[in-house]
Amino acid sequence: MNKPSGRKINIGICGLGTVGGGTLALLNENEAEITQRVGASLCVSHIASRSLNQDEVIGIPQSGKDPFAVVNDPNVEILIETMGGYEPAFDVIKNALLNGKHVVTANKALIAERGNELFEIAESEGAVLAFESSVAGGIPIIKALREGLAANKINWLAGIINGTGNFIMTEMASKQCRFEEVLNQAQALGYAEADPTFDIEGIDAAHKLTILSSIAFGIPLRFDGTYTEGISTITPEDIRYSDELGYCIKHLGIARRSKKGIEMRVHPTLIPRSRLLANVDGVGNAVLVHGNSVGATLYSGPGAGAEATASAVVADLIDLARHSIAGADKPVYPPLGYKQMLDDIEIVDIEDIEAEYYLRIPAMDRVGVMANISSILQSYGISIEAVIQKEAISKIVPIIILTHRAEERKLNLAIKAIESLDDVAEKINRIRVEPFDETEL
């Protein structure tokens, strides 16, 4: 086999926080292995960090606080953006691309919200903007979708793509605790931020789903088209009733190609307990993808953490180095996997989707209430798959209904009508159900 070419590729890193620091550490720790794989050395030659720690940059030729010094360093071939946030990260990436450098980023929010603009600049400069680490941490899901499954028309994908949310759902289920209790515990353990909104309201998952959807379906990034619902309304009772029905509740990002267009939605979801995805617990991530040729494949692993994320950042570096050594003078992969994007595809409004539904109806303990509810559902053409009616604890008796497939707009009207009954005491909790019938996994 070949001996290493002796080539050296100079890397710049902007941002030495969790991911940037992890990347630097990984490049050091696995230097020998990486050189054997690539046949060239990946050398960090320039670092910029707001709070520069001199111990971290021993042996690095240049370091400082200004990321634009890295952007404008003619020796840097590949720039790693691990500052996070929107500004100055956007300008750092933009100007690095304009300077003809390849860029590797872990910045999911920036890619999801401003990626279209950045990819256009990258393309016009013949540079690559790589972002494997932006979704599902160390799981190579971008590569799987863009390359490993490239022969398929993707029908749908569904993923647990926020570790914090999955940790909370898992703890609520295993300990029968309320959402607030588990959130406090997650914050104490460092699994949740002081302001947990991005995680628990599904915004972080929506960023990742936006990216996955573009690669799956060949559409421009449409963060604005992603429907988002958080997990704070889920109760231990919902988890228990779901369990009785053979389901568990996961906070999923789901993207689907339907007759109406592309659905992109993040929300709590009942999935059959027997599915592999239902068994992905704690801070783990997993993405289930259904292609028209391969069927369903699942990718699971750690979705966050310095080392796992660094694994994906460095995988992007290695890819870029390999392409360059092979003599590729143009980017090998279109950034979102398609040379021809589908610009005119419809994003389906959440009211236009069809799903099965779980309803928890806090009804008064009176004769005829079930008959009234059934007749309303029937009037909207919604049929019932299963019912659990429990003995009354107080004056309120929870009625749990699983519906067959229905249009969400009709379901919403039915919920409104049921809530207006005198027999119904409080708001109905409605959770979407995904049976994943098309897959054996």
Add this chain to the structure above:
Amino acid sequence: MNKPSGRKINIGICGLGTVGGGTLALLNENEAEITQRVGASLCVSHIASRSLNQDEVIGIPQSGKDPFAVVNDPNVEILIETMGGYEPAFDVIKNALLNGKHVVTANKALIAERGNELFEIAESEGAVLAFESSVAGGIPIIKALREGLAANKINWLAGIINGTGNFIMTEMASKQCRFEEVLNQAQALGYAEADPTFDIEGIDAAHKLTILSSIAFGIPLRFDGTYTEGISTITPEDIRYSDELGYCIKHLGIARRSKKGIEMRVHPTLIPRSRLLANVDGVGNAVLVHGNSVGATLYSGPGAGAEATASAVVADLIDLARHSIAGADKPVYPPLGYKQMLDDIEIVDIEDIEAEYYLRIPAMDRVGVMANISSILQSYGISIEAVIQKEAISKIVPIIILTHRAEERKLNLAIKAIESLDDVAEKINRIRVEPFDETEL
């Protein structure tokens, strides 16, 4: 984004059986999607098939029975070898590479046993021999190991990589049937061959494990170094006792980097029931990989079938097309993922491994038998983790022992000594145990 370059890449296919036929069908069915992704057309221009069906080759410029006509067709840029077997597949691949063509093959036996030779030819010709479809069907596990996890030093991997074997183990567990019964049923369903030796004795899995190990550890293909044990000695009792202990039995391929070298072994294995891998049932495949940076990641999906395998064959085609369009004049990826292979690494003899063990000892129902067994284990330094002793059914009472970690050589000596006791009626059934403590999956 770019419009397609209008480029056309001519493909030849040798062998139109399950996989070759599936590949042709997939290239037709997803033609539009593939062209949008690649920016070029993948056109099948020449087909060779032993039993040529004229309906299948409508619209193909050339077809015939001689694979070497495809090998020598100057218009064919990429040749797909889906004939299977060793000859003439070896000569077809070899001569295609010598003619400067890239080759895509699904032939795991050939790659595992003669791949070293073929990769050397490919390298000296600057051609690529791609083989994603040779392991785990439609799951892009080769790509994950070679590229997605390239930043990692791989510590170990463990996979369910034979669908037939996993179907049999799953059915035995769910229906408490004996091996022979389930095998007959699998043959009737077409899940097992008339001669099932390759599947049930683990030879097919050993071929795949050989390939995965090379990519994981950078060693040449060493099929001869892979230890293989089949599933025909597993009984419904073993499955039941394992279940009582919290385990299920899977036929795994395991490769591990230990202090002594590289372990490669295929054998039935007890794994904790709570692991994701334990929940991969039926004909499904899954590979769990542990890297020093990312930790554990799992890849699961269909491991066989025309469509799933074709998905991987065409993914290889798309990669080759993308590399070529980007101007790469050398192969982008070293075939086994390493530019510098480790030629001198030790393959660990099975007697030198360390594992935990499950022992089912058919003992006579006499006083003192357990004391005798314990004292023999102790004399070999083997400590006991758990014991189940059942009431006697006949004169024989099964004693089930889980040991702590021990060297297999010592365990074998202990088994021999225990079997020579007057108190022990029949041979002991010994199954290795993998707790996968290092992973949360």
